[in-house]
Amino acid sequence: MSMHPQKHDAGMADFALDPAASFARPGDVLALVTSTDPWSPAAVAGSAIAARWGGNLTGCFIEPSARMLRDSEGEGGPAAPGRLAEPHADDVDAFAAFGSLARQSGVAAATWTTSGVGVAQTLRHLGAWHDLAVIERDMVAQSGLLDVLGEAILGCQLACLILPPRWNREIRFERVVIGCNGSLESIRAIHAAMPFLRMAKQVTLIDGDVRGSRNAYGRLPHFDPFVYLLRHHITARPQYIRASSDLAGDLLLKEARDGQVDLLVMGAYGQSPTRERFFGGATRQVLEGADIPVLMRH
Structure with a gap:
């Protein structure tokens, strides 16, 4: 790649934002x-x-x-x-x-x-x-x-x-889909996405968590993504799915394409039983197949 500077061409990929929207904090x-x-x-x-x-x-x-x-x-x-x-x-x-x-x-x-x-x-x-x-x-x-x-x-x-590869379109965050299954990764992703969600005109939350989390000492405090978003004055359209990790990625991508979504938010899931790290099925499918920006957080 060339390392010679060139004046920015605004026609290549302008970041289209609502002037009235603002992020929550400096970053x-x-x-x-x-x-x-x-x-x-x-x-x-x-x-x-x-x-x-x-x-x-x-x-x-x-x-x-x-x-x-x-x-x-x-x-x-x-x-x-x-x-x-x-x-x-x-x-x-x-x-x-x-x-x-x-x-x-x-x-x-x-x-x-x-x-x-x-x-x-x-x-x-x-x-x-x-x-x-x-x-x-x-x-x-x-x-x-x-x-x-x-x-x-x-x-x-x-x-x-x-x-996504060769991205040269305007980046808009008006329609956002969130994939949440109750895991720490997906909760962290929602928290990280809050500045973008406040800008969105439509937020769809695909919730795959139906039982809450447990550990060896009893039930952990339950994170309700809808309540959390409402506390931040974000009303999300709910959808519920039951799918294995091998199918969840395809369902998220299908929802993003069918809804003409601008941003997909999800946790990045992986396992590291040895020194290697391996992607979970849904994360792998989205990373390989998404044709829109994806916000991931492990």
Whole structure:
């Protein structure tokens, strides 16, 4: 990808927001930028979100040679903090251009950095002081979607807005579908999505939780997603499903397509019985098949 700056082309992917809408709080937004000439979708969407949050923006360019590295392949090598640095002399132009993009979008404070380690290490490090990461799904090859990008999403403890491949349309969050099954992952995803849900004109909540959670010591406090949303003045249309994890992903994608949905919100489910991480069925299906932005949180 070219590292030469180019003035933002507003026609590529404008972030269409209701001027009357606002986010709940300032935030720190991270955009994993794959191209500066022209600016890739993550840079454009990330700058618009940061502007609406009244927050800060970080643009990070991961060196193409490092993007397909699995997390385990970085062990024993340089730690992420040592490979994430202020812009080098040959990157000054990109640093200045990113600041210009941010200012044009209305972002008060922006910074630029590069990374020579994999996506997982980069997200885990930068995620310590950011609230949201904007990521292009095709920043890694299809062969590395699950074991590279998926591994990064599961390990970063950060809300991730995943843009579908070659995304060049306006990003709207007027119609949102939430998938909730009562798990901690889905609850965290709803909490992370609150700024977007407040903007939405229509929210549909697909609830697969019918019993609540239990543990070895008795019944855990029950999280009712509808009550939680109502407390935040968000009225969601309820739908209930009973489906295995192998079918839940297809049902969420079908609902998103049939309802012309702009954003899908769901937890990122995974298991790690050894040193490996594996995606659950629904998460895998949505990550592979979604053609709209997806907000995921592990």
